Amino acid sequence: MTAPELPESEAVEAAAQPAAEQDPVAPAAAADGDPEVVLDLQGLTKRFGDTVAVDAIDLQVRAGSFTGIVGPNGAGKTTTLSMVTGLLRPDGGRVLVHGIDVWAEPDRAKRAIGVLPDALRLFDRLSGAQLLHYSGVLRGLDAATVRQRTADLVAAFGLEDATGRLVADYSAGMTKKIALAAAMIHSPRLLVLDEPFESVDPVSAANIVEILQRYVAAGGxxxxxxxxMDLIQRVCDHVAVIVGGRVLAAGTTDEVRGGETLEERFVALAGGRRAAAGMEWLHSFTE
Amino acid sequence: MTPLLVRLKLRLLANQFRRSPWQVVGLVLAIVYGGGITAMLVAMLVALRFAALPLATSVVVGGGSLAVLAFLIVPVFVGVDDTLDPRRFALFGVERTRLAIALAVAGVVGVPGLALVLVAFATVATWSRNPGAALVALVCVPVIVLTCVLLSRIGAAGAGLLLSTRRSREALAAVFVVAVSLLAPLFVLLTNLDLGRRALTGIGAVVAVLGWTPLGAAWAAPATIAAGSPAGVAQLVVALATLVVLALVWRALVGTALVSTGRQARPQTVAGIGWFGRLPATPRGAIAARATSYWARDVRYRVSAISIPVTPIVLVLVLGLAGVPGDRLALLPVPVIALFLGWATHNDIAYDHTAIWLHVAAGVRGVDDRLGRLAPVLVVGLPLLVIGSFVSAALAGSLLLAAPLIGVSCGLVLAGAGLGGVSSALMPYPVPRPGSSPFQHPNSTGGLAAVVQSVLFLLQLLVAAPAVVLGLLALSGGAGYAWASLAAGLVLGGLVFWWGTVAGGRVFERRGPELLAAALRA
Known part of the structure; x- marks a missing residue:
């Protein structure tokens, strides 16, 4: 189980994808042998009242990459990912997926994206099998395809015992897994996953990582x-650090961490550790 | 502890004004309404100072007992704000007696508590005709206030402990619907019986009994003293004993709540994929299957599904008792069911809460979303309404009347569905969340809900008005009117439905992210 480093085969994949050629705006990076830019954020901005949640973010993600977005709480990660997936209308800037503007041509763009949002509900009065079927059919799959993929996904995520139960009765980790399965069912080119490992047990997380790595190896x-941080450093080949609504560092994981561990680098970028002084009262205990 | 919780409650109340304009408008309306009612009650109680003693006694004790009962029942069904649920304080390690006292006192803070204090004080004015009675009334003010607050806290916490599982809430919802529907005809029956000369003596007898029960004792004590009977002191003792018992129950409940986690429900299982396998595997078919599953499975829909047919039955019972002839009554239920069935669709998207993200992320076509959601209502509802129209017409003694009945009821359902198709995408307002009690309305509902509900109701009636008018003309004979009513209902309803589906679909596609944002705020 190794991180895929297959630039050449990816370049072949990218060349076979026509979308980038059709849209003159898409940065045609294929010239220097890099794979196509699948996701391109250009000056993406979102304000809530006076607060600037996302401040003119530029970010490019290439085909076949496994990109981790890290940032402290409230840095704008979820806001950014929501704008990428068409769930939150940006105040400025553009999102291009395979050269298609998500906010100008949402129908075409959304077909290429699989989404796992954080902290949004599922239709949880459906059973697991029903939810997968629903997600697949809404994405335009036919009944036979949905049935076969549901069986595969259920086996891959280890949800065999839970397909008949209502999602409302699932544990947090199982809910995450069924949502992840639902995000993949239409085999999108781009998977946008917000906190996919939160409350998932280590065995399932390793399992999910393997599924995602095989997907990436195939050009997804x-x-x-x-x-x-450990997981991102181990799994992701690219990292973007978002703090205060801006991208402070982006590139391959090795470039960003520059010899340190990702965690050390991240803490430094995010403003450093706060000195734990002035907390001496915590060391004398309440009776 | 007590001042701390009172400050917390005040802060929570003040923060209500820091919400969106619509919610503030709703809150102000609620306060004006509550304030107006309180002012009326206070004025009435002061005016009763000069009324005859039996009348004053009947009003104060009867109304007061009802108010006490309401303080117990309303929290159980409506689920008042649970900010002061004792379970939320379980981790702070506060001694339970102190916590119980603090929670009870903080419970007075709020619009209902304040109104109650004012009204209770006004009774001192009512009994100021007699110094002894006024003194007892003054003593009774805190007794009344604390009794009511403790009852509401016990009602809310008790419901929270016993009804925390989905099943028990669903069972409660069914009981509530049936109870309400039985109460209405009972009420009519009682008022009819009492409307004669016996009314006053009847009420007097009831009040005399109420005065010795925990519900009315605190209200009755000053009245009895004013009548010159020392039995008022005994009633005061009953009231105080009630308060002590309630305090002990409350303390015990707080103690239990602090160490319990609520009951766990047994998980429900579904074999296969249910409706999804029976309906076409297209977005429209899947949305229809999902909507059908939810009507059958989600208690919030189930309450609608129960109350829509029950409401007209109650209406017919009430009117029948009031003496409306049967052959006319038979024509009533079907259009009323149609009215509510069509109207029930007007806020459908809000029931998904944030799960609507899936439709937005998948780029579902608006028309598919609109038609899919309406499928269970139309596919089940329309044939039933047609059958019901024939039954009603047969009962009314003229099969020809089935034509206007079908026209009116189809017109109402289609108009409601069409208008709802636009409004649910344009102006969703918050509803009970998935999994919570159907009566637990979000406190952010505000004024928008009332405006949307009433405007849509009127528009729906307006679209069906021609069919209704022609139908009424058909009652006095004339086959032409009957067929014209059928045509008017089907054509106008059909046009509004078609327009609503197309326009609502476009609005849905355009406003997808805004619908999700509205759900996140709800």
């Missing part, structure tokens, strides 16, 4: 946010 692209 994953963008995920997480607070697990």
């Amino acid at each position: 692209t994953v963008v995920l946010s997480s607070h697990g």
Whole structure:
């Protein structure tokens, strides 16, 4: 189980994808042998009242990459990912998926994206099997395809015992897994996953990582946010650090961490550790 | 502890004004309404100072007992704000007696508590005709206030402990619907019986009994003293004993709540994929299957599904008792069911809460969303209404009347569905969340809900008005009117439905992210 480093085969994949050629705006990076840019954020901005949640973010994600987005709480990760997936209308800037503007041509763009949002409900009065079927059919799959993929996904995520139960009765980790399965069922080119490993047990997490790595090896692209620095360092080939609504660092994981661990680098970028002085009262205990 | 919780409650109340304009408008309306009612009650109680003693006694004790009962019942069914649910304080390690006292006192803070204090004080004015009675009334003010607050806290916490599982809430919802529907005809029956000369003596007898029960004792004590009977002191003792018992129950409930986690429900299982396998595997078919499953499975829909047919039955019972002839009554239920059935669709998207993201992320076509959601209502509802129209017409003694009945009821359902198709995408307002009690309305509902509900109701009636008018003309004979009513209902309803589906679909596609944002705020 190794991180895929297959630039050449990816370049072949990218060349076979026509979308980038059709749209003159898409940065045609294929010239220097890099794979196509699958996700391109240009000056993406979102304000809530006086607060600027996302401040003119530029970010490019290439086909076949496994990109981790990290940032402290409230940095704008979820806001950014929501704008990428067409769930939150930006105040400025553009999102291009395979050269298609998500906010100008949402129908075409959304077909290429699989979404796992954080902290949004599922239709949880459906059973697991019903939810997968619903997600697949809404994405335009036919009944036979949905049935076969549901069986595969249920086996891959280890949900065999839970397909008949209502999602409302699932544990947090199982809910995450069924939502992740639902995000993949239409085999999108781009998977945007917000906190996919939150409350998932280590065995299931390893399992999910393996599924995602095989997907990436086949030319798919994953963008995920997480607070697990070790996991991101181990799994992701690219990292973007978002703090205060801006991208402070982006590039391959090795470039960003520059010899340190990702966690050390991240803490430094995010404003450093706060000195734990002035907390001496915590060391004398209440009776 | 007590001042701390009172400050917390005040802060929570003040923060209500820091919400969106619509919610503030709703809150102000609620306060004006509550304030107006309180002012009326206070004025009435002061005016009763100069009324005859039996009348004053009947009003104060009867109304007061009802108010006490309401303080117990309303929290159980409506689920008042649970900010002061004792379970939320379980982790702070506060001694339970102190916590119980603090929670009870903080419970007075709020619009109902304040109104109650004012009204209770006004009774001192009512009994100021007699110094002894006024003194007892003054003593009774805190007794009344604390009794009511403790009852509401016990009602809310008790419901929270016993009804925390989905099943028990669903059972409660069914009981509530049936109870309400039985109460209405009973009420009519009682008022009819009492409307004669016996009314006053009847009420007097009831009040005399109420005065010795925990519900009315605190209200009755000053009245009895004013009548010159020392039995008022005994009633005061009953009231105080009630308060002590309630305090002990409350303390015990707080103690239990602090160490319990609520009951766990047994998980429900579904074999296969249910409706999804029976309906076409297209977005429209899948949305229809999902909507059908939810009507059958989600208690919030189930309450609608029960109350829509029950409401007209109650209406017919009430009117029948009031003496409306049967052959006319037979024509009533079907259009009323149609009215509510069509109207029930007007806020459908809000029931999904944030799960609507899936439709937005998948780029579902608006028309598919609109028609899919309406499928259970129309596919089940329309044939039943047609059958019901024939039954009603047969009962009314003229099969020809089935034509206007079908026209009116189809017109109402189609108009409601069409108008709802636009409004649910344009102006969703918050509803009970998935999994919560159907009566637990979000406190952010505000004024928008009332405006949307009433405007749509009127528009729906307006679209069906021609069919209704022609139908009424058909009652006095004339086959032409009957067929014209059928045509008017089907054509106008059909046009509004078609327009609503197309326009609502476009609005849905355009406003997808805004619908999700509205759900996140709800």
